[in-house]
Amino acid sequence: MLYLVHETLAPDTPLILRIALLVLFTLILPWMVVGFWNAIIGLVLCQCFKDPTKIILPASMHVQEDTPLTHTTAILLCIRNESVERLIRNLQVMLDGLIKDQISPFFHIYILSDTNEETIATEERTSFDALCTKYDEQVEITYRCREDNAGYKAGNIADFCQRWGKNHDFALVLDADSFMASHAITRLVRMMQANPCLGILQGLVIGLPSSSAFTRLFQYGMRLGMRSYTMGSAWWQADCGPYWGHNALIRLAPFMSFCELPTLKSRTGEPKPILSHDLIEAVLMRRAGYEVRIYPQEDASWEENPPTLTEYIRRDLRWCEGNLQYFKLLNLANLLPVNRIQLVLAITMFFGSPAWIAMILLCTIAISVSTTPAALVNENYFLTLLVVTLMMWYLPKTTGALDVLLRTSKSQDFGGRWRFTISLFLEMIFSLLMTPITWLNHTMFIMRMVFGKKGGWSAHARDDHSISVLDALHQFWPHTILGTALTSLLYLTHPEALIFGMLFFGGLLFAVPLVVVTSQPWLGHFMMDRKLLSLPEEIVPPMELLPLQLSALQLSSPKLKNT
Numbered sequence: 001m002l003y004l005v006h007e008t009l010a011p012d013t014p015l016i017l018r019i020a021l022l023v024l025f026t027l028i029l030p031w032m033v034v035g036f037w038n039a040i041i042g043l044v045l046c047q048c049f050k051d052p053t054k055i056i057l058p059a060s061m062h063v064q065e066d067t068p069l070t071h072t073t074a075i076l077l078c079i080r081n082e083s084v085e086r087l088i089r090n091l092q093v094m095l096d097g098l099i100k101d102q103i104s105p106f107f108h109i110y111i112l113s114d115t116n117e118e119t120i121a122t123e124e125r126t127s128f129d130a131l132c133t134k135y136d137e138q139v140e141i142t143y144r145c146r147e148d149n150a151g152y153k154a155g156n157i158a159d160f161c162q163r164w165g166k167n168h169d170f171a172l173v174l175d176a177d178s179f180m181a182s183h184a185i186t187r188l189v190r191m192m193q194a195n196p197c198l199g200i201l202q203g204l205v206i207g208l209p210s211s212s213a214f215t216r217l218f219q220y221g222m223r224l225g226m227r228s229y230t231m232g233s234a235w236w237q238a239d240c241g242p243y244w245g246h247n248a249l250i251r252l253a254p255f256m257s258f259c260e261l262p263t264l265k266s267r268t269g270e271p272k273p274i275l276s277h278d279l280i281e282a283v284l285m286r287r288a289g290y291e292v293r294i295y296p297q298e299d300a301s302w303e304e305n306p307p308t309l310t311e312y313i314r315r316d317l318r319w320c321e322g323n324l325q326y327f328k329l330l331n332l333a334n335l336l337p338v339n340r341i342q343l344v345l346a347i348t349m350f351f352g353s354p355a356w357i358a359m360i361l362l363c364t365i366a367i368s369v370s371t372t373p374a375a376l377v378n379e380n381y382f383l384t385l386l387v388v389t390l391m392m393w394y395l396p397k398t399t400g401a402l403d404v405l406l407r408t409s410k411s412q413d414f415g416g417r418w419r420f421t422i423s424l425f426l427e428m429i430f431s432l433l434m435t436p437i438t439w440l441n442h443t444m445f446i447m448r449m450v451f452g453k454k455g456g457w458s459a460h461a462r463d464d465h466s467i468s469v470l471d472a473l474h475q476f477w478p479h480t481i482l483g484t485a486l487t488s489l490l491y492l493t494h495p496e497a498l499i500f501g502m503l504f505f506g507g508l509l510f511a512v513p514l515v516v517v518t519s520q521p522w523l524g525h526f527m528m529d530r531k532l533l534s535l536p537e538e539i540v541p542p543m544e545l546l547p548l549q550l551s552a553l554q555l556s557s558p559k560l561k562n563t
Contacts, residue, residue, distance in 0.1 A: 001029055004388065008381040010374070017366060024362070027355035030348045034233075036392045041235050042228030043399040047406070053297055056234045061198070061293075063190040065183070069106045071169035071193055073249070075185075076160060078153050080114040082176040083462065084123045087111075088131060090179045093547045095139055097182030104139040106189075108168065112156050113145040121145055153245070154261055154277035161256045168252055175246040177462060179208065181300035181544040188249040191295065199255065199290025200282055202241060202248040203301040204230055209538045209545070209552035212307040212464045213523035216533040217430040219305045220423060223535060224400030230296040239291035240338040245278035247301045251290065255281070258288035264328055267452065276322025279346055280329060283339045287332075300544050307464045308519045309434070310475060316438060317445045320350040324446070353442035360436075360505050364486050368493040386500065394428065413536035423533045433507035433514050440479055440508060464551075467519040469512065476511040483508030528555050 005025050009018050045052040054062060075094075079087060091109070098104040111128055115121045128143040135141060146159060157173065165171075170192060172185060184203065192198050206226065207219035234241060259281045264272040274280060282292045306312040323346045330343055370376045391398075401424050404410045405417060414420040473480070486505050490498040507514065517523060527533050537545060541553050 001033070001388070001392075002026065004381060004385040008378050008385045010376055010378050013376055017362065020362060021359060024355040024359040027348065028352040028359075030345055031352055032389075032392045034345060035229065036395050037236075038229045038232030039225070039396040039399040041232035042230065043232075043403060045231050045235060046228055046403050052231055053295065056231070056238075056296060057191075057293065058195065060195045061191045063187075063194045065187070065190075067190045067193070069103055069186065069189060069193070071106070071189065072167070073107050073170040073172055073185075073189055074160070074164065074168040074252075075107055075109045075172045075174065076157060077109065077111050077174050077176070077178075078114070078156050078246075079111065079124075079176045080149075080153075081117050081120050082115075084120065084127045086462065087176060088127055089548060091131070093544075094180060094182065094185075095135055096547070097544070098185070099135075099138050101182050101186070103182070103186060107185075108140040108142065110160055110164065111141070111143040112160055113143070114149045114152070114156050115145055116149060151261075151273045152275065154274060154281075158260075161252070165252050165256050171250045171252050171255070173246050173248055173250060175303065177208075177304035178205075178246050179302045179548070180247060184300040187299060188295065192249050192251060195291070197289075197291050198293060199251050199285040199288070200241075200243050200248060200292040202243050202292075202294040204294065204296050204298055205244065205247045205301050205303050206298055207305045207535070208302045208548075209535055209541075209550055210305065210307070210464075211521070211524045211528060211552045211555055212518075213520065213527060214308050214312070214518035215305045216524065216527055217427055217518060218312065218434075220533045220535070221397050221427045221431055222305075224404070224424070224427075225396030226400070227296070227298065228399040228403060229396040230294060234294045234296040237294075237338060237342075239293060240286050240336055240342070241282070241292045241294040242342070243278045243282035243285075243292060245276075247303065254285060254288055254290050258290075259284045262329060262332070264325060272325075274322065274325055276319060276325065276346070279326070279342060283332070283335060283343065286336060286339055287334055300542070302545075304462055307462065308467055309437070309515045310467060310471075310519075311462075313438070313441050317441065320442050320445055321449065323347055323350050324449070350442050350446070353439040354446055356436075356439045356504075357443045360486070360501075364489055364501060364505075367497055368489045370494075373494050373497050386503075390503070394431075397424075397428070397431075413539060415531045415534055415539050419531055419534075426533060430514075430518075432503065433510055436505050436507040437476070437479055437511050437514070440482065444478065464521060464524070465519065466521060467516055469516055472512045472515040476515060479508045479511035483511065525555060528552065 002022060002025065005022060006018070009021065045055060049055055077087070077091065095104070095109070098107055113121070113124055115124060124145065125143070128141070132141045132143070142164070146156065149155070151158060170189060172188070174180070180203070188201050188203055192201050204226065206223060207215070210216055210219070261274050261277055261280060264274060266272045286292050306315055326343045326347050330340065366376055367373050404414060404420060411417045411420055414423070483505055486501060487498065487509055490501050528538070531539070538552060545553060
């Protein structure tokens, strides 16, 4: 890739510009290259083996579904200023599943609240007390609300470990938007029982069906790329796998002994909590000699994704701040090479965004001041570089799409090949527009952090809602101004280069309409009526999801509408 960049630049390109572009491209390459190979490996595994997990996981973890449970598991529901009605809805269905399967004595539910809004805290106490009464003698439930929210989610779980950790063998960590079927929970438990060296077992998480147009577009592509990408990464990471902080099982004894988070300090010397605690906990667990693995199979383990682009960005920037904290943790002692690589990749995931923005600015300005684009770019290599870059960019989704198209049964799961192809095209356009918006958000956020701005942790708006043009302009005016400036610069100097520039910065120009339109309820309903961007769970709703009465399933399925 670096060779292609070097050859694409014309011989007369100023040396300083050539060096700058090569350095910037080097910063964006790690995440692209790893994504490329994860997708290739994952596609090969999915196509060549009926059950790829037998290649990825050790034989000891291939357990029978009727293997008896012998260990106790704490189910940790970590919440903060969330909708109590939604929490009760999801939790009751999980509890009913455990009771129906006659395994509830092996589980204890802990509702770990960090809520600091008094009205919500009062509603929590009332609702969860009633839940305890309802399930009395069927399953144990403990509700606790911390007065001191130190450490955010990691501190919340640490408090559980100090109070109750010694009472249980395992802990299943759930977020407020998590939902897992009973058989998905017990599969993880049985696998961990069978492998005493296993410290963390991460389940593959997929998005719940949604009526939001943004969510449908966003998680359609994620669903396609997730399986092959995760299969590929699970193969080479092996026992140094990932932990995403939720829908995962933890062996409590080594977690409490070895996974206490290091203390970071701010510029003023004050303690600063680690926001993205999950990867660090996985790294510390592996350093202690315990395996960290992922079960890379779709297995009734879900989460809710943000309903709008603004909510997605809010969550994404928190991850950005957390991942960039890893700079201070790269020198942790006695880490395995793969774990250190994981930390570097987590940093480049967000640090590549400023590199993309800088490269777009440099290339646009350089082309606009050139007598002709050919004075800067070798056209013979440019098209090759463009095609290969876009191929690498989209390959995880493309391999997932190929896996679907090559199998008739999978195509039917997505509504048939034609509907799947149309949905894939819509998602690709959406992704092309959304990506530069996230690049600029990361860039501005990192710049603010450099000048001392604090991030932090706030509750999410999980319900569908529309965004007005004025609200979108208030947040996305920098994107609009930069997109307009770049477009105007190329149009006024070399309009023939504009089409190529729009591939990389077109989303900035259309940020406001993209945010507004994808938040509109009518667009989500239009998609559901025509089964566009529908997940397999909408085409044939699984029994586990029916009790949740999700609006996406109610609106998309005529049978469910009438029940």
